[in-house]
Amino acid sequence: MSAAVSLRGAAVARGDATVWSGVDVELQAGDFVGILGPNGAGKSTFLEVLLGLQPLQAGSASVLGSPPGERRDRIGYLPQRRSFDESVRVRGRDLVALGLDGTRWGTPLPGAFGRRRAAARARIDAVIAEVGAGAYASRPIGECSGGEQQRLLIAQALARSPQLLLLDEPLDSLDLPNQASVSALIQRLCREDGITVALVAHDVNPLLTYLDRVIYFARGHAVSGTPAEVITTETLSALYGSGVEVLRRSDGRLVVVGQPDMPAHHGHDH
Amino acid sequence: MNPSFSANPLTDLHQLLAYPFMVNALQAGTIVAVIAALVGWFVVLRRESFVCHTLSVMSFPGASGAALVGLPLASGYFVFAVGGALAIAFGSRVRARRSLAQESAVVGTVGAVALALGYLFLSLYGGILESLETLLFGSFVGITRGQVQTLLIVAIVAAAVLAAVGRPLFYASVDERAARADGVPVRALSVVFLILLALAVAAIAQIVGVLLTFALLVAPAATAQLLTTRLRLSLALAVALAVAETWAALTVSYFTNVAMGFAVTTIALAIYACARGARKLRG
Numbered sequence: 001m002s003a004a005v006s007l008r009g010a011a012v013a014r015g016d017a018t019v020w021s022g023v024d025v026e027l028q029a030g031d032f033v034g035i036l037g038p039n040g041a042g043k044s045t046f047l048e049v050l051l052g053l054q055p056l057q058a059g060s061a062s063v064l065g066s067p068p069g070e071r072r073d074r075i076g077y078l079p080q081r082r083s084f085d086e087s088v089r090v091r092g093r094d095l096v097a098l099g100l101d102g103t104r105w106g107t108p109l110p111g112a113f114g115r116r117r118a119a120a121r122a123r124i125d126a127v128i129a130e131v132g133a134g135a136y137a138s139r140p141i142g143e144c145s146g147g148e149q150q151r152l153l154i155a156q157a158l159a160r161s162p163q164l165l166l167l168d169e170p171l172d173s174l175d176l177p178n179q180a181s182v183s184a185l186i187q188r189l190c191r192e193d194g195i196t197v198a199l200v201a202h203d204v205n206p207l208l209t210y211l212d213r214v215i216y217f218a219r220g221h222a223v224s225g226t227p228a229e230v231i232t233t234e235t236l237s238a239l240y241g242s243g244v245e246v247l248r249r250s251d252g253r254l255v256v257v258g259q260p261d262m263p264a265h266h267g268h269d270h
Numbered sequence: 271m272n273p274s275f276s277a278n279p280l281t282d283l284h285q286l287l288a289y290p291f292m293v294n295a296l297q298a299g300t301i302v303a304v305i306a307a308l309v310g311w312f313v314v315l316r317r318e319s320f321v322c323h324t325l326s327v328m329s330f331p332g333a334s335g336a337a338l339v340g341l342p343l344a345s346g347y348f349v350f351a352v353g354g355a356l357a358i359a360f361g362s363r364v365r366a367r368r369s370l371a372q373e374s375a376v377v378g379t380v381g382a383v384a385l386a387l388g389y390l391f392l393s394l395y396g397g398i399l400e401s402l403e404t405l406l407f408g409s410f411v412g413i414t415r416g417q418v419q420t421l422l423i424v425a426i427v428a429a430a431v432l433a434a435v436g437r438p439l440f441y442a443s444v445d446e447r448a449a450r451a452d453g454v455p456v457r458a459l460s461v462v463f464l465i466l467l468a469l470a471v472a473a474i475a476q477i478v479g480v481l482l483t484f485a486l487l488v489a490p491a492a493t494a495q496l497l498t499t500r501l502r503l504s505l506a507l508a509v510a511l512a513v514a515e516t517w518a519a520l521t522v523s524y525f526t527n528v529a530m531g532f533a534v535t536t537i538a539l540a541i542y543a544c545a546r547g548a549r550k551l552r553g
Contacts, residue, residue: 051451053451072452072453077448077451077452078448079447079448079451080447082445082447082448088444089495089496089499089504090315090444090499090501091499091500094499094501095444095445098437098440098441098444098445098448098449099448099452101437102437102438102440102441102445102448102449102452102454103438103441103449103452103453103454104437104438105434105435105437105438106433106434106436106437107432107433107434107436107437108437139499140499153448156445156448
C-alpha cells in the first residue's frame with residue numbers, strides 16, 4: 001500500500017527562522033491523522049507544505065504520488081478559523097458550490113441548464129447530504145450556528161471528491177457535542193470513502209477515539225505514531241526535551257502538563 | 271414651457287422626453303444605474319464602502335484638474351478615479367501581508383490628498399468651476415451625446431470584465447482564505463475590482479455628484495441582498511432597483527428642481543429602510 005503523503009528529512013523556514021526540520025512522516029491512504037502540538041509549532045505550516053503553498057527548505061515531500069501542489073484538484077482543504085457573521089447574505093449551498101468550481105473563470109448565466117450544470121448540482125446536493133447539512137443549506141450562512149457553518153465548510157472541501165482532506169482546526173470554537181459529532185462525521189468520511197484525513201487540533205481529547213495516528217509537533221521536530229505511542233510522558237518529554245507529564249483523568253481525558261511554550265493545559269480552557 | 275407634474279402619466283412622460291437634454295439624462299442615468307448595481311453588488315459583499323467613498327472624492331481633483339488644463343471634466347473623473355484605485359492597491363501592498371487597519375489608513379490618506387489636490391487645482395484655475403454644487407451633488411442638465419456614448423463604452427467594458435472574473439471574484443469576496451488556498455489570484459482580482467469600482471464611481475459621479483455616489487452604488491445592492499439570498503435573483507433585483515430609483519429621481523428632479531443627487535439618495539435610502547423594516551417584521 002502506497003503512502004498518501006510522505007515527507008523525508010523535511011525542513012521549513014519562515015523568514016530566517018526554521019519552523020521545523022528533520023521531519024520524516026508518512027500518512028497511509030485512508031488514515032485519519034491528528035496533527036497536534038503547541039501553538040506556533042508549525043501544524044498549519046505542515047498543511048501548507050502539503051498544499052504546495054509553503055516550499056521546503058530541505059528534504060523531500062510527496063503528496064498523492066507527486067510533488068506538493070501538483071495534485072491540488074484531489075485535495076480538499078479547510079483553512080483555519082473561518083466564520084460568517086449575520087450580514088453575509090449568501091446561502092450555504094452557494095459556498096459549497098465554490099469548492100467545486102469557484103476557481104473557474106466566467107460567470108454562470110441564468111437559465112444555463114447544461115449537463116455539466118446538472119452534474120454540478122447533483123454533486124453539491126450529494127456532499128450536503130453527506131455532511132448532514134440538508135436542513136439549513138439554503139439558509140444564509142451567516143444565520144447558521146458555528147457547527148452548521150463548519151459542516152457546510154467541510155462539504156465545500158469535499159466538493160471535488162478529494163483523496164486527501166486537510167482540515168485546520170475544524171473543531172475550534174465548537175461546543176462539546178458538536179466537536180464529537182463533527183469528529184464522528186470526519187471518521188465516517190475516512191472509513192466509507194477511503195479519504196486520507198489530516199486534521200490539525202489543539203486538543204486531542206474529542207478526537208482520541210477516532211484517530212488512527214497522530215503527528216506531534218514541538219520544538220522544531222515531530223514524532224508520529226498511534227495516539228497510544230505518542231501521547232505518553234516518555235515520548236513527549238523526549239520531544240520537548242524537558243519534563244512533560246501526560247495524565248489520564250478519571251473521565252478518560254488526557255491532559256499534558258508542563259509544556260514549556262504554551263499554556264499548561266492541553267485542554268479546553270483557552 | 272415650465273414642466274408641471276400632472277395626474278396623467280402619459281402627459282408626464284411626454285413632458286419628460288420633450289427636451290433632448292432630458293433624453294440624454296435618462297439614457298446616461300440608465301447606463302450608470304446598471305453598472306453601479308453590478309459593481310455595487312460586489313462592494314456590499316466585500317464591505318468596501320469606504321473605498322467607494324474615497325474613489326468618488328477623486329472626482330473632485332479630477333474635475334478641477336481637467337478644468338485647469340482645459341480637458342472635458344469627464345476625462346478628469348476617470349483618470350483620477352483609476353489613479354486613486356491604483357494608489358490604494360499598491361499603497362496597501364507595501365508590506366507583505368495586508369492588514370485591514372493599514373488598508374484603511376492608505377484609503378483615508380488617498381482621500382485626504384484628493385481633497386487637497388482638488389482645492390489646489392481649483393485655486394490655480396482661478397475661474398469658477400461651472401458650479402461646485404453641481405460637482406458635489408449632481409446635475410442632469412447638460413449631459414451631452416458624447417458623454418452618453420462614453421458612459422456606454424465604459425459600462426460595456428466594465429460589465430464584460432466583471433462577467434469574465436465573476437465567479438472567482440465572488441469566491442475571493444466571500445471566502446478569501448479558501449479562495450487563496452484554492453489558487454484563486456486573490457490579490458490580482460482585488461486590483462482588477464478596484465479599477466472596475468473606479469470606473470463605476472467616476473461614471474456615477476457625473477450624474478449624482480461626487481458626494482452621493484454611495485446612493486446608487488451601495489443602496490440598491492444592499493437592498494437586493496437583504497431581500498433575497500439567491501445570487502442571480504439578487505443581482506437582477508439590484509439592477510432593477512437602481513434603474514427604477516434613477517428614473518424616479520430624474521422625474522422628481524425634473525418636475526421640482528430638487529438636486530438629482532438628493533432625490534436619488536432619498537429614494538434609495540427610503541427603499542433600503544423599508545426592506546430592512548420588512549425583514550425585521552418577518553423575523
